[in-house]
Amino acid sequence: MSVDLRLMRYVIAIADAGGFEGAAEVLHMTQPPLSRQIGSLERELGVQLFHRRPTRPTEAGLVFVESCRRILRETEQAVERVRLIGGVGKGTVRIGYTVTTAFDEMPKLFAAMREHHPGINVEAREAWDTELTAALRDREIDVLLGRLVQIPSGHRTATIRRDPLTAVLDVGHPLAGRPAVALRELRGETLRFFPRAVAPRYYDGVLAALGASGETFDVWENRLPGLRNLGSALSGRDFMILPSPLREHLPASMVAVPLLDELPAVELQLAWPRDAPEAVAALVHTARRLAREEGWLPARGTGRARTYKTGPAPAP
Numbered sequence: 001m002s003v004d005l006r007l008m009r010y011v012i013a014i015a016d017a018g019g020f021e022g023a024a025e026v027l028h029m030t031q032p033p034l035s036r037q038i039g040s041l042e043r044e045l046g047v048q049l050f051h052r053r054p055t056r057p058t059e060a061g062l063v064f065v066e067s068c069r070r071i072l073r074e075t076e077q078a079v080e081r082v083r084l085i086g087g088v089g090k091g092t093v094r095i096g097y098t099v100t101t102a103f104d105e106m107p108k109l110f111a112a113m114r115e116h117h118p119g120i121n122v123e124a125r126e127a128w129d130t131e132l133t134a135a136l137r138d139r140e141i142d143v144l145l146g147r148l149v150q151i152p153s154g155h156r157t158a159t160i161r162r163d164p165l166t167a168v169l170d171v172g173h174p175l176a177g178r179p180a181v182a183l184r185e186l187r188g189e190t191l192r193f194f195p196r197a198v199a200p201r202y203y204d205g206v207l208a209a210l211g212a213s214g215e216t217f218d219v220w221e222n223r224l225p226g227l228r229n230l231g232s233a234l235s236g237r238d239f240m241i242l243p244s245p246l247r248e249h250l251p252a253s254m255v256a257v258p259l260l261d262e263l264p265a266v267e268l269q270l271a272w273p274r275d276a277p278e279a280v281a282a283l284v285h286t287a288r289r290l291a292r293e294e295g296w297l298p299a300r301g302t303g304r305a306r307t308y309k310t311g312p313a314p315a316p
Contacts, residue, residue, distance in 0.1 A: 005075060007041055008068035010034060011049060015065045016297070019055040026297070076289065080116055080282075090119040091279030096132040097124065098146035098199070100242070103249035105161065105268060105296075106145060112290045113283060120279050129199035136271060142280050144271040145287075147243060148202040151271045160287050161268035161296035165209055166244045166256045170234035175257065182260040183215040190238040191217040205266065206241055213261040243268075268296075 013023035020038075024031040042049050049061035057065055093113075097106045106124065113122050125132075125141060129149045135141045137152040144151070151157060167186065169176045175185060191210075196203040210217065220238065234240070234254060243266055247256030270287055272280050291297055 003041065003044075005072060007037065008072055010037060011041070011061075011065055012068050012072070014038065014050060014055065015057050015061070076285075091277060092121040092123060093143060093279045093283050094123045094125065094141045095143040095145060095283065096127055096135050096141040097144075098129055098132065098149060098202075099126065099194075100147050100202075100246065101145050101268065102126055104245045108294065109145070109283075109287055109290060112286050116286055117279075117282050120282060122283070129202055130197070136273075139273070142272060142276060143283060145268070146202075147266050147268050148205040149199075149269070149271070150201050151269075154274060155271045156274055156276075158270045158284060158288060159267045159297070160270060160291040161245070162265045163244045163268070163296075164259070164265055165206065165241050165263055166247055166258055168234075168240040168242050168247075168250065168254050168256050170236065171253055171255050173234070173236045173239070173255075176255045178257055180258040180260050183210060183213045186217070186239055187215060188237075189217065191219045192234065192238050192240050193219050193221055195221045195223070209263045209266075210241065212263060 010023070010027065013026050014020060014034075017023040017026055020031050020035050024034045027034065038049065045064075047060040048058050049064055050057055095106075095109075106126075110122060110124060113120060125135075127135070129146060132141065132144050132146060133150045133152060136144045136155065167181055167183075175181050193203065193206075207219070240254075242256070244256070244258075250256060270284055272284060
């Protein structure tokens, strides 16, 4: 058996996911064929790459995984150099991104595109979810980046991040100094949110996540929507819920406190047309590599954690 790039990706996925089941989910395949192919690879190499139950790399497996990472990285760099020489690394990509991605992921993706594809012009547009869904459907943008955004049918998607939700409190809140809080401790307080009309799937997804804990809250919808002013008047009787990456970008008047409740994680996805040009493919490839380099898709031991995903829009 030749050790091709596909098998190398399988081995890396198992190491990163912490198990065959989680890797199969990431690879969009079922577990039995993945297990069979890794077993055949181990027999071909004459070494065991993974201990089973629990799944973890053997000493030889660790060496093999790191070698695979290096080979894939060098292969990707070679492909990009060839594309640049051949003129593939040119063109324009119009990307629309939601407000929850404006502080961390989109700036990093923009910088990565400048570094790896300087010949591709990236036109970025920040907007609310409903606007971006319509823009992608009407071909006003080429790529959509967002959490729990309605995706029109006929588009490809790729998950590049998966994060828990976190509570955000005013620094003067009685629970602000806690290392973590349970939602029941916020009972009776008001959830501050942007209007459902601008991001209905995200709005419903967050409330459903909170409801999974058995708790419900009154919701105050800001008439001046936007994360930059949403929590400007937080007090000791209200709170916000945000994806955990935003905790590093809060103003000094607010603090993020992890939740003890086992809530579903929220996925960050890219969406693009099936017939997208090469420049779009270059951006998707760059986003996937950025996700690996940043550790945005952490290992999951069993692959059974519930996740709220972006879904296709209903037919008009």
